Amino acid sequence: MALSPMNVSQLAAVDAARAARVLNDVRDATLSGRRGPVAPRPVIEESWGRMLRSGVDPEHDFRSGLLSREEVQRRREATPLRHVLPVLREGLLAVADVAHHIMVVADEDGRVLWREGSAPVLRKADGLGFELGADWREDVVGTNGVGTPAVVRRPVQVFAAEHFVRTHTSWTCAGAPITDPRDGRLLGVVDISGPLETMHPATLAWVDSVAKLAEARLRELHVNALERLRAVAAPVLSRLTGRALVVDRDGWTAAVTGWPYTDRITLPKSLSPGRRWLPPLGVCAVEPLAGGWLLRPAEEPESGGGRRIVLDLSQRRRWSLTVLGGAGDWSRELSPRHAELLYLLALHRSGISAAGLAREMFGDPGRTVTVRAEMSRVRRYLGELLEHRPYRFREDTEIEVLLPDDPLHLLPHSTAPGVRARRGTP
Secondary structure, eight states, X not given: XXXXXXXXXXXXXXXXXXXXXXXXXXXXXXXXXXXXXXOOOHHHHHHHHHHHXXXXXXXXXXXXXXXXXXXXXXXXXXXXXXXXXHHHIIIIIHHHHHTTOEEEEEETTOBEEEEEEOHHHHHHHHHTTOOTTOBOOHHHHOSOTTHHHHHHTSOEEEOGGGSSSGGGTTEEEEEEEEEOTTTOOEEEEEEXXXXXXXXXXXXXXXXXXXXXXXXXXXXXXXXXXXHHHHHHHHHHHHHOOSOEEEEETTOBEXXXXXXXXXXXXXXXXXXXXXXXXXXXXXXXXXXXXXXXXXXXXXXXXXOOOOEEEEEEOOSSSOEEEEEESTTOOEEEEEOHHHHHHHHHHHHOTTOBOHHHHHHHXXXXXXXXXXXXXXXXXXXXXXXGGEETTTBEEOTTEEEEEEOOSSGGGSSTTOOOHHHHHHHXXX
16 A cells, blocks of 8 residues: 555554654655655655754764753743643643653753653653753754744654654654744744654644643733733823833733833833833833833933832741832732842842852852842842842832741741841751
């Protein structure tokens, strides 16, 4: 019986060994310039062409360096994909574990950030270099279920010897891109992988449907966040005269008065409060709001008023920061690390260097890179209320720290020397 590309994928569901032999013959023939028993599927043939042009070696596995644990964690915290992990897990993991698959989630750079599922398959994946922090871009490891969907921007299943690199040909993957529903930007890829005999042609539709559920969840989160920002903006705008625009941290409009409505304003990557030039608005006064920014023409009067910061550390497991005055009052729940940092800054009102903070946090003045990275994240929401060189709160800002009744309950998780000393613990 003559086989078409579709016949091969159907054959894999009923006779994995025969499908693997056919696909291996197709791969060998195509890569040597001969005519095989069946033509590769177009998406695979196009990918192989890209690999040959870019110089990927089909016979030798190449593995770029793994990301460090710290960098994997940093990327996890930065990617919007973290918000849809529950959707991906609910839709894929229960079946994946029973069917001897694993679920892999990679970011837009092809770096593996999460990997879960069948323990034996995870161990096999380790042997292929399919590890946390690994680089699975198509032009690095060849045709695969992570890198290829990222290139073609649609779901792709890669059966056995459809992988370009021979060491991957015992593996089968089905991956679907996840895009930002606001602007179509690629956020990453979700992939189901496992040995050839465990896969089914319907796997691709299954993965694609869950990826679309994840995108729908991201859309819902965006709409909800804008609604919350509108609620914050309403009393602020009611007190102002003249033109004003309220946008979220990515520039999406939540409320506007006096200006024509536009969906989104292009913001600098590291926007901070103060006078800033913003296309197409010109020079604007930028003030922080909870979850966004208030933008007004710089020549119009600022909302004024002093600022007061309340750092609430009175609870044992939940800490918050509240900013009062300025454009409006807002609060933010703090991570354990940021609660520690802001407490130490409150103790050193005259300022403390990065080395000093590293000593207070870790007992090691050399860990300034970690301190600077965390302080950069804090400045994203406190903006002009923090100064650096040395790090400190602005002099004209009032700071109030709410502490627990029992000093032993002050940030009980913390091992920072500066916190332990105030807690009275060794």
